[in-house]
Amino acid sequence: PGLVLSPTELVSYSHGFKSNQLEAARILRPVFSRLRSKLVPIPGAQDWIRNVRGAGYVFEAQVVKI
Numbered sequence: 001p002g003l004v005l006s007p008t009e010l011v012s013y014s015h016g017f018k019s020n021q022l023e024a025a026r027i028l029r030p031v032f033s034r035l036r037s038k039l040v041p042i043p044g045a046q047d048w049i050r051n052v053r054g055a056g057y058v059f060e061a062q063v064v065k066i
Helices: 005-017 022-037
Strands: 051-052 056-059
Touching: 005 022, 005 056, 022 051
Parallel strands: none
Antiparallel strands: 051 056
16 A cells, blocks of 8 residues: 556556557556445445546555454
């Protein structure tokens, strides 16, 4: 949590290939849209994934020890 990853880094990690910034944004936009819609039933979960303008995406969820 708290680490900002660029779209190109995320595409490289998740899809296994290199892309430019524009291509990566086009790939990730629907992915994050679907993920956020699946998080709707969990109160506050839609805010876990935040877009950092000009930098990328950051996962911001409180880690709870079970």
